[in-house]
Amino acid sequence: MSTEHADLACETCGRTTDHEVRYAGRLLEWTRCTVCGTHVEVTPRAMLPAYARDLEQRLASKPGRMWRRWRRDPLGYTRSLPAAIARQPVKLAREVWGLVRR
Numbered sequence: 001m002s003t004e005h006a007d008l009a010c011e012t013c014g015r016t017t018d019h020e021v022r023y024a025g026r027l028l029e030w031t032r033c034t035v036c037g038t039h040v041e042v043t044p045r046a047m048l049p050a051y052a053r054d055l056e057q058r059l060a061s062k063p064g065r066m067w068r069r070w071r072r073d074p075l076g077y078t079r080s081l082p083a084a085i086a087r088q089p090v091k092l093a094r095e096v097w098g099l100v101r102r
């Protein structure tokens, strides 16, 4: 989960205000207006199909990304690979858990 800030239109305030924006992976999870506190949640049921597609896309694009990183720093990348692979399932499980537990 990551939280960022963005200027979004708030229906309650009737203008563009600063919003807290939370993501699960790369997908929007919820937004909260920092002026009036109105929050809009994207329901897990609505999120899961989009999340599954996003995940599929990320996994499919992985060989290309790995190759680019390896070209930049072959030795460092090779050394970091086992740990990076070992972390993946935990990272994915955490993202999915973040969506489902609510």
Ligand SMILES: [Zn+2]
Pocket (backbone or CB within 6 Å): 010, 011, 012, 013, 014, 017, 033, 034, 035, 036, 037, 038
């Ligand atoms: Zn507002």
